Amino acid sequence: MKIVICSDAAQTRRLAAQVLAQQVKSKPTSVLGLATGRTMEAIYAQLAETAQQQPLDFSRVTTFNLDEYIGLTADHPQSYRYYMQTHLFQLINIPVVNTHVPDGAAVDVEAEAQSYEGRIAQAGGIDLQLLGLGENGHIGFNEPLSALNSRTHVVTLAQATLRQNAGMFNNDMEQVPARALTMGTGTILDAREALLVVTGEAKADIVARVIEGPVSALVPGSALQLHPHCLVLLDEAAASRLTQREAILWQMQHDPELRTFLSA
Ligand code: GLP
Numbered sequence: 429m430k431i432v433i434c435s436d437a438a439q440t441r442r443l444a445a446q447v448l449a450q451q452v453k454s455k456p457t458s459v460l461g462l463a464t465g466r467t468m469e470a471i472y473a474q475l476a477e478t479a480q481q482q483p484l485d486f487s488r489v490t491t492f493n494l495d496e497y498i499g500l501t502a503d504h505p506q507s508y509r510y511y512m513q514t515h516l517f518q519l520i521n522i523p524v525v526n527t528h529v530p531d532g533a534a535v536d537v538e539a540e541a542q543s544y545e546g547r548i549a550q551a552g553g554i555d556l557q558l559l560g561l562g563e564n565g566h567i568g569f570n571e572p573l574s575a576l577n578s579r580t581h582v583v584t585l586a587q588a589t590l591r592q593n594a595g596m597f598n599n600d601m602e603q604v605p606a607r608a609l610t611m612g613t614g615t616i617l618d619a620r621e622a623l624l625v626v627t628g629e630a631k632a633d634i635v636a637r638v639i640e641g642p643v644s645a646l647v648p649g650s651a652l653q654l655h656p657h658c659l660v661l662l663d664e665a666a667a668s669r670l671t672q673r674e675a676i677l678w679q680m681q682h683d684p685e686l687r688t689f690l691s692a
Pocket residue numbers: 463464465466467468494495559560561562563566567568569589593
């Protein structure tokens with residue numbers, strides 16, 4: 429893992445957007461793995477702004493989202509398809525046929541999971557996977573205790589996740605769909621590059637477990653320790669419980685790749 433501690437959330441989202449923009453510039457046919465959640469909203473806003481200014485061409489980019497609630501149709505305002513249309517796809521020049529989100533309204537969700545995995549393979553695999561972190565350590569919707577080598581599958585969401593995401597559903601846990609389709613942790617680990625972005629004090633404890641704890645199914649995000657090319661962007665608040673802060677700052681100053689990235 430390469431870790432960057434940013435001065436604040438604004439720098440975190442600027443750097444995250446920079447990584448995505450650089451990926452698209454250096455490989456215009458990139459396959460991007462995308463994420464949802466509040467953290468990503470600001471990153472997509474920044475990326476859309478960058479795309480307009482530079483300009484950035486997304487016409488040959490393909491995207492695969494991590495997950496989707498089961499039972500929500502694409503036009504449901506809380507579906508992740510709707511989220512992606514609103515926060516990113518309609519703001520950049522990506523053809524909608526190039527964008528993939530698991531179909532949570534599929535009649536046969538198990539078949540949809542398999543076909544999704546197949547479509548990722550057919551596209552040549554994911555070049556760069558963007559990830560957020562749930563407060564319980566989930567990545568995508570891979571909840572604690574799920575297999576670390578899983579492929580795209582159907583999950584029953586943890587109570588903590590229903591609570592965390594209730595904000596999007598009138599603060600009513602009962603309204604949050606209890607099941608979802610998600611890329612597996614194994615699918616995520618297969619991406620050629622991974623970019624984990626976490627901000628805020630509320631996630632400081634889980635960030636410490638993801639980065640410094642043992643690799644464990646209890647903390648699915650800890651599987652990223654096994655990824656050969658994983659960049660983690662944190663703000664000061666999210667990094668506040670790390671014991672290795674000094675070592676991380678040292679790397680930021682001396683690792684040539686990080687120095688180039690941070691001075692861009
Ligand atoms: C949802 C998504 C996750 C995301 C998490 C973080 O649960 N399925 O992929 O990482 O939200 O959300 P937030 O950024 O709102 O804290």
